[in-house]
Amino acid sequence: MKKALLSTLVLPLLLAVCTPQALANGHNPPPSADSSLQTLLEGNKRFVVGNLLHPHQTPAHRTGLAKGQHPIATILSCSDSRVPPEVVFDQGLGDLFVTRVAGNVLSDEVLGSIEYGAEHLEIPLIVVLGHERCGAVTAVVQGEHASGSIKSLFKHIQPAVQKAKQSHPPDLVEASVRTNVRMVVHQIETSKPLLAQKIHAGKVHVVGARYDLDTGEIELLR
Ligand SMILES: [Zn+2]
Structure with missing residues (x-):
């Protein structure tokens, strides 16, 4: 028996x-990029209507995570205090591997963080998250004087503003926010050798997204 x-x-x-x-x-094996994206979008739907689950935030979950992390997505987002990824995607401890920098731009150090997530944590999805009325993008559009290290931040955003200007959009800040996200997605996708190879092999997927400050909605930028 x-x-x-x-x-x-x-x-x-x-x-x-x-x-x-x-x-x-x-x-357990990491989730697929599709499944991770679905989880994020469902969380954002809950956030938009105020029906938050606040998952994975109990003391028991915290204790369980102490020995290791297996986040479902890497998020590169702006430092703006109104766009915290864990809140707008209704996620918790250990769920998101987040790098935040004004204008969600890609420096070598930021790229290193993203590569670490893909290589060592096997994170299948990278989301570049821009947002409506981004202050850093607006400052570049308005040609504001930058002092100190803000100069180097602006340098990363200027190519997107220049590119957005070419189509004479009615709202240059909005067009630049979207162009900036798309350019950063492209930079990540073509970043050699590590990420380009993983993306080509289908192990990592990159998507661009834009957060709406008014509605709280995340829109995927295809
Ligand atoms: Zn911003």
Whole structure:
């Protein structure tokens, strides 16, 4: 009887735990990029209507995470205090690997963080998240004088503003926000050798998105 119980209960468990991928990672296989994106968009829907779950924020979850993290998505977003990724996607501890910098621009250090997430944490999805009326983008559009290291921040945003100007959009700030996100997505997708190779192999997917300050909605920029 004991033997029968063992084979019924323990063997399937062992088989589930000892798949090559589970052994390599020490955890369940990472989710697909599609599944991660779905989770984020569902969380944003909850945020928009104020029906938040505040998942993964209990002391028990915190304790469980202490030994390691397996985030479902990397987010590169603006430092703007109104766009915290964990809040606008209704996620919790250990869910998102976040880099925030004004204008959501890509410096070498930011790229290194994103590469780390893809290489060492096996994160399948990278989201570049811009937002409506971004102050950093607006400052560049208005040709504001930059002092100190803000200069180098503006330098990263200027190419997007120049490109957006070419189509004479009715709202240059909005067009620049969108162009900036698309350009950063392209920079990540073509970043060699690490990310370009992973993206080509289908292991990592990059999407651009824009957050609406008025409605709280996240729009994917295709
Ligand atoms: Zn901003």
